[in-house]
Amino acid sequence: xxxxxxxxxxxxxxxxxxxxxxxxxxxxxxxxxxxxxxxxxxxxxxxxxxxxxxxxxxxxxxxxxxxxxxxxxxxxxxxxxxxxxxxxxxxxxxxxxxxxxxxxxxxxxxxxxxxxxxxxxxxxxxxxxxxxxxxxxxxxxxxxxxxxxxxxxxxxxxxxxxxxxxxxxxxxxxxxxxxxxxxxxxxxxxxxxxxxxxxxxxxxxxxxxxxxxxxxxxxxxxxxxxxxxxxxxxxxxxxxxxxxxxxxxxxxxxxxxxxxxxxxxxxxxxxxxxxxxxxxxxxxxxxxxxxxxxxxxxxxxxxxxxxxxxxxxxxxxxxxxxxxxxxxxxxxxxxxxxxxxxxxxxxxxxxxxxxxxxxxxxxxxxxxxxxxxxxxxxxxxxxxxxxxxxxxxxxxxxxxxxxxxxxxxxxxxxxxxxxxxxxxxxxxxxxxxxxxxxxxxxxxxxxxxxxxxxxxxxxxxxxxxxxxxxxxxxxxxxxxxxxxxxxxxxxxxxxxxxxxxxxxxxxxxxxxxxxxxxxxxxxxxxxxxxxxxxxxxxxxxxxxxxxxxxxx
Numbered sequence: 001x002x003x004x005x006x007x008x009x010x011x012x013x014x015x016x017x018x019x020x021x022x023x024x025x026x027x028x029x030x031x032x033x034x035x036x037x038x039x040x041x042x043x044x045x046x047x048x049x050x051x052x053x054x055x056x057x058x059x060x061x062x063x064x065x066x067x068x069x070x071x072x073x074x075x076x077x078x079x080x081x082x083x084x085x086x087x088x089x090x091x092x093x094x095x096x097x098x099x100x101x102x103x104x105x106x107x108x109x110x111x112x113x114x115x116x117x118x119x120x121x122x123x124x125x126x127x128x129x130x131x132x133x134x135x136x137x138x139x140x141x142x143x144x145x146x147x148x149x150x151x152x153x154x155x156x157x158x159x160x161x162x163x164x165x166x167x168x169x170x171x172x173x174x175x176x177x178x179x180x181x182x183x184x185x186x187x188x189x190x191x192x193x194x195x196x197x198x199x200x201x202x203x204x205x206x207x208x209x210x211x212x213x214x215x216x217x218x219x220x221x222x223x224x225x226x227x228x229x230x231x232x233x234x235x236x237x238x239x240x241x242x243x244x245x246x247x248x249x250x251x252x253x254x255x256x257x258x259x260x261x262x263x264x265x266x267x268x269x270x271x272x273x274x275x276x277x278x279x280x281x282x283x284x285x286x287x288x289x290x291x292x293x294x295x296x297x298x299x300x301x302x303x304x305x306x307x308x309x310x311x312x313x314x315x316x317x318x319x320x321x322x323x324x325x326x327x328x329x330x331x332x333x334x335x336x337x338x339x340x341x342x343x344x345x346x347x348x349x350x351x352x353x354x355x356x357x358x359x360x361x362x363x364x365x366x367x368x369x370x371x372x373x374x375x376x377x378x379x380x381x382x383x384x385x386x387x388x389x390x391x392x393x394x395x396x397x398x399x400x401x402x403x404x405x406x407x408x409x410x411x412x413x414x415x416x417x418x419x420x421x422x423x424x425x426x427x428x429x430x431x432x433x434x435x436x437x438x439x440x441x442x443x444x445x446x447x448x449x450x451x452x453x454x455x456x457x458x459x460x461x462x463x464x465x466x467x468x469x470x471x472x473x474x475x476x477x478x479x480x481x482x483x484x485x486x487x488x489x490x491x492x493x494x495x496x497x498x499x500x501x502x503x504x505x506x507x508x509x510x511x512x513x514x515x516x517x518x519x520x521x522x523x524x525x526x527x528x529x530x531x532x533x534x535x536x537x538x539x540x541x542x543x544x545x546x547x548x549x550x551x552x
Contacts, residue, residue: 010035050103054080057101061112063119087115297323301330308338353379360491367509369459374487381492383407383485384423392423395439401427405492408436412462412480414517417541419482426492428500431465433479445473447497452506453490454513456526460537460551461486464515464524477517480524480547482537515547522547 012031015022054076062068062079065086072079080101084094095102103109297319304316318327346354356379364371384406386392386399405426410419411433422442425432431450433443445467452466461483467474483489490507497505511526522545529538529550538550 050106050109051097051100052103053100058083061116063123064112064115087112293320305334308341310335310339310342356488356491356495359495360487363491363494363507364487364509368455368457368487370461371487373459374485377485377488379488379492381405381488392439395423395425395434395441398441399425399427399432401429403427404496405489407483407485407489409489410482412482412539412547414477414480414522415541417539417547419539424481424483424489426489426496428496431493443473443479445479446471447500449473450493450497450505452508453493454508454510454515454524455486455490456511456549456551457509458511458526458551460526460549462524462526462537462539462549463490464513466515469516474516478515480515482539520544524549526551528552 012028012035014028015024016027058068058072058076058079061083062070062072065083067082067086068079077096081096089108093104093108095104300319301316306312306314315331318324343351357375360371360374381404384392386396386403386406403425405424407424408421409424411422412419421436423432423434423436423439425434429447431445431447432441434441445465449468449471450465451468453463454466455463463481463483463486465479465481467478494505494507497503512523514521514523516522524547526549529552537552539547540550541547
């Protein structure tokens, strides 16, 4: 509407019959007087586009002037004059009548409306600001009053607690002091009693000691006189024996010197003339030849060493027959050394991966046809990112243990042999089955209730988890699954069970084995199937006692 020029068209009815060629003078005059057409004509003839009484005009535009807002106490016409003077509107754009103001140009009216609209927005903002300030201050005063009340009650409660604590501490300290004083008094009385008894005992012992000491002195004098005579006799005998021993030792030394000198002269002569005999040459030549062959052998071995790869089977040929045992021992030592060097390069995580691979090799090598295809595939464990997927948030909150395996498997229905997708979770203590769509846990089996895992020797991913009879998880019977990572799942289940229960999990590999479905024992039989469904094994329940799995 602001982009066009508006015109107001006022229509006059010539008659009430809505007929042509009939003109009712009274009706037309009444409509002209009612619509004020003559007055509009006189205003338009004077050149004014708008007129309005002073009171409505002042009431509508009084917020544009500080003197007229919010209340004007004087005449309405004076207020309109003050308003227009404040807005600096040219005098030729308006004219004051006896009861109305006349505005010549519509642009002036539009300008007043724009100013009024902007001023109303400012007033609304001001009102909102004042209201918000009043509301915040009222809330602040209420919170301050509440804080004072809470602080007063808290201080009262804290002082009561402090007084009770001080009172209890004072009672305890007082009881300890009184007990200490009583014990000190008792200790002092006992000490005085012991002192009196000790004085009597000491006096008795002292008198006895003096008597025994005198007796000992008399006995000692008698023994000393006898001992002097005995010692003098022994001393004379000792001097005689020592002199005899010296003379014999001197004679033996003279004889030994003569014997040693004779042997020394013979040794010097034999050493001097030994090199001139032929018998010594053979040993010298043998030692030199043997030393040279060993030196040559080790130098050749140095240049012909195989690579440091533990799987390298190459080893230099044995050059001499007498080095056969040495050659084999060197081969064994070198292989052990390079294996150790290779193992030292592994991190703890790599060691764990290779330990799992070694465990899988010991369990399935030459037993399961699927094993060779899994050797080159690393064990990942968590094939589903449960922690990052918001779809499984409920499942993540329900499991509070570390997840070792998280994978989607096909659970074989016990009744008809059809497959249903389930999330298989293995933790340190439990095996969990959850719905793939909703994430709700369907079954929870403690590792202690798992007795055996059965599978075929063919190239399929079917395996059965046997449960302990009578356990809560075995109410519906054993579980039969199909997975694309059978080797990894069975290995991790075996290692986790061994770690938690300290017992080895029985892994049965056979093309026929029995499973417990509720109260019935069902035979699972693996047969060679056709290529109709590609390389996907199919499972079919034949009767109550047989379930066949066709492996392409």
